[in-house]
Every structure is written in structure tokens, then in C-alpha cells.
Amino acid sequence: MAVNFEHFSYAYPNSDVVLDDITLDIPRGSFTVITGPSGAGKTSLALAVAGVVPHYFGGRQGGSVQVGGVIAAQSSMGELAKQVGTVLADYESQLVALTVAEEVAFGLETSGFGRSEIAERVNQALALVGLAGLEEREVAGLSGGQKQRLAIAAVLVTAPEILVLDEPASALDPEGAAGIYELLYKLNCQGKTIVVVEHQLARVLPYASQVVVLQAGHLQFAGDLGQTLAFMWEQPALRLGVPPLWAIKLTLEEQTGLTLTAWKSEDEAAVELNKLMRTCAEGVAKSA
Ligand SMILES: Nc1ncnc2c1ncn2[C@@H]1O[C@H](COP(=O)(O)OP(=O)(O)OP(=O)(O)O)[C@@H](O)[C@H]1O
Structure with a gap:
């Protein structure tokens, strides 16, 4: 499922425009990385893929975002969530249950599935993220990397085609960060479209198929890894990100x-x- 931004602009309520005239295709099956300096609009763009911007925040929007051909602004966040699973930068705030299994099952509560189907899907999602065997563990006792994996399992359980993650490795040590990106690449190879916000591009060198550079709300460049890094190298304000x-x-x-x-x-x-x-x-x- 592809995501298409067409002259998309956005301002939070009472804010100036934070995304300005963005035209961008995120191809189905891609591993797309959104990068750029602080305050560039990376999180806002990622949230627009999931419809959180503007559905949750309100504000003003121009142009459109289409997810699988459906105009996001004309859909609901619930409908979009079936296609797009989102893990926020503050992923711990997304964890609400006492145990690991309960956390993952939470996403299926309103699905209408029976108990055994829920248990099967929960086990599958936990196995996929490498948390099999920890079903009864208390969420509060998990490590940062395990909590990040749990947040991913909790969105994977509803089988979205697209995963959006905001700085998924920022709270992790280098080993944990590498593990999360290996997991995301595995999911990408299984067909998921991955969209990540990441300012440390070293973490995504092996995986990125498209790198999108934002600066002060503008799309500066989108291309494959080599094209984008060569572009950034030529721009004094972006060179440090190489x-x-x-x-x-x-x-x-x-x-x-x-x-x-x-x-x-x-x-x-x-x-x-x-x-x-x-x-x-x-x-x-x-x-x-
Ligand atoms: N809820 C909000 N209300 C008003 N303005 C906001 C809100 N969230 C973000 N902004 C503003 O939108 C602009 C873009 O923010 P955003 O978080 O999307 O950028 P970013 O590139 O992800 O930044 P960072 O790397 O610092 O996380 C910033 O000027 C920020 O202050």
C-alpha cells in the first residue's frame, strides 16, 4: 500500500505552517527514512501518514495525503489504523496493560475475534518481535529495547500494511538500536512498508530504500540512500547529518x-x- 502526499501543507492549531507544500510518494514495500534537522517537521510528516495529523491534533491542512488511494482526511483514525500501525517516539506512553500478552491482546479487543484466535495472534506477534516466552512478564519490568519491541508487537497484531515509527532507537543502546532496525528490516522483507523518523542515518544505512530530507517544513530531497547522502553532503546545513x-x-x-x-x-x-x-x-x- 503506497502513501502519496500531494501538495500537502499543515499547521497545528495556533501555529505557523510546519509542513509546506509536500509532494512525496512512499512506495509500497519501501523502507522510507524521514530525516532532517530538529524542528524540520519529521514527526508531523510521520503522523500525517497515520492520519494523527490532522485528525487528532486539528489545525489547518492543504493538499492531500492518500493511503492506499484513500484520502486520509476523509477517512477516520480508526479506519486508517487498520492500514497504518504507529509507534510514537514516546512509545512507553502507548503501553497500557499489566502484562506483555495483555498489551498485545489489547489491540484486538474490539476485533470480534474469539479467545483462541486472539491468543494465537498474540503469540505470533510476540514471536515476530522476539518476545516469545515473555507473555506473562509485567510490562514495567521489561528493558527499553523489549518495551520498544512490545510496542511494535502491539501494532503488528492487527496486521497493518504500513508501520510508522518515530525515532524507534533513540532511547536504546547501540546494540538495542541495531536489534530494532534488524527487526524492522525483517518485517520489511516480509512485505511491510516501513516509515521511520531517524536523525542518525548510520543506523539505517543497510536498510533504507528511500531517504526523505525535510528542512524547516520543506521537502528538500527524496531519493535512494546514495542520491540523498550526496545531496546532503553538498548542503552546509545538512552536511552534519551525513x-x-x-x-x-x-x-x-x-x-x-x-x-x-x-x-x-x-x-x-x-x-x-x-x-x-x-x-x-x-x-x-x-x-x-
Ligand atoms: N502539538 C503541536 N502544536 C504546535 N506546534 C507543534 C506541535 N508539535 C510540533 N509542533 C511544531 O511543529 C514544528 C515541527 O515539529 P516536529 O516535531 O514535526 O519536527 P521534528 O523534525 O520531528 O523535530 P525533532 O527532531 O526536534 O523531534 C516545530 O516547530 C514544532 O515546535
Whole structure:
């Protein structure tokens, strides 16, 4: 299910415009990352995918957002929630039940499913996020990473096609952050469309299929990882957002005139650089 922004603008009640004339396609099955400086409108754009903006906040909207061809403003948040599962930046505020199993079952309360079907779906969702076996654990006793996984399971249980997550790794240590993104990539490979707000692009290098850059409410760029990072590198105000690995790559390219591949990890970079060094060494040996 694709999401299409068509000249979309938005202002919260009593605020100036925070999203200005956004035209953007989020393709079905993509792993789309929304990035940009603080206050750029990343969260607001993510909430517009889920219809929380403007349905929950009110405010003024121009243009449209379509989710699977349905105009979000003409649908209800309940209807949209069937297609779009949302995990907020403050995901702990979404956790309301005492135990892990109750938390995930909560989303199915009004589904009309029988007890055994609910139990089966809860088990499936927990297995998917790596929390199988913790059904009876108290939510309050989970680690930050486990709570994040639980919040994801709680939206996955209703089988939305699109998952929207706002800074899903911000409260986690590097290992927990990597684990959450591996989980999101697994879900993406299973067909879910993933939309994440992330300012640390190093975390998403291996996974992003589209990176969207916002700045002061404007869409500055949307493209694949390589195109977007090259664009950001050219913009003084965005350069700091380029991950160190790509800062090295783009600097090398500038200084040598070489075109390197789109590095998704340090390992990929190391393989390519080793190959280059071998080629150089062979060239030196031949010319000696
Ligand atoms: N509920 C609200 N009411 C009024 N203004 C708001 C509200 N939420 C956000 N804003 C304003 O909207 C603008 C965009 O905020 P948003 O949170 O979408 O940006 P962001 O890029 O996600 O920022 P950050 O990286 O700091 O989280 C900011 O100027 C912010 O102050």
C-alpha cells in the first residue's frame, strides 16, 4: 500500500505552517527514512501518514495525503489504523496493560475475534518481535529495547500494511538500536512498508530504500540512500547529518575522482577499499 502526499501543507492549531507544500510518494514495500534537522517537521510528516495529523491534533491542512488511494482526511483514525500501525517516539506512553500478552491482546479487543484466535495472534506477534516466552512478564519490568519491541508487537497484531515509527532507537543502546532496525528490516522483507523518523542515518544505512530530507517544513530531497547522502553532503546545513562512513566515502570521491559503490556497512567499505589497494599495489609493481 503506497502513501502519496500531494501538495500537502499543515499547521497545528495556533501555529505557523510546519509542513509546506509536500509532494512525496512512499512506495509500497519501501523502507522510507524521514530525516532532517530538529524542528524540520519529521514527526508531523510521520503522523500525517497515520492520519494523527490532522485528525487528532486539528489545525489547518492543504493538499492531500492518500493511503492506499484513500484520502486520509476523509477517512477516520480508526479506519486508517487498520492500514497504518504507529509507534510514537514516546512509545512507553502507548503501553497500557499489566502484562506483555495483555498489551498485545489489547489491540484486538474490539476485533470480534474469539479467545483462541486472539491468543494465537498474540503469540505470533510476540514471536515476530522476539518476545516469545515473555507473555506473562509485567510490562514495567521489561528493558527499553523489549518495551520498544512490545510496542511494535502491539501494532503488528492487527496486521497493518504500513508501520510508522518515530525515532524507534533513540532511547536504546547501540546494540538495542541495531536489534530494532534488524527487526524492522525483517518485517520489511516480509512485505511491510516501513516509515521511520531517524536523525542518525548510520543506523539505517543497510536498510533504507528511500531517504526523505525535510528542512524547516520543506521537502528538500527524496531519493535512494546514495542520491540523498550526496545531496546532503553538498548542503552546509545538512552536511552534519551525513554518517561518518559516507563522509569518508564522499571525501575520497572528491579527492580522487573515483566513484565508489553505495556503502551499506563498514564491511562493504572495507572490501571495496582493500580491492582498490590491491589494484594500486599491482599497478605500482607493474610499473617498477
Ligand atoms: N502539538 C503541536 N502544536 C504546535 N506546534 C507543534 C506541535 N508539535 C510540533 N509542533 C511544531 O511543529 C514544528 C515541527 O515539529 P516536529 O516535531 O514535526 O519536527 P521534528 O523534525 O520531528 O523535530 P525533532 O527532531 O526536534 O523531534 C516545530 O516547530 C514544532 O515546535
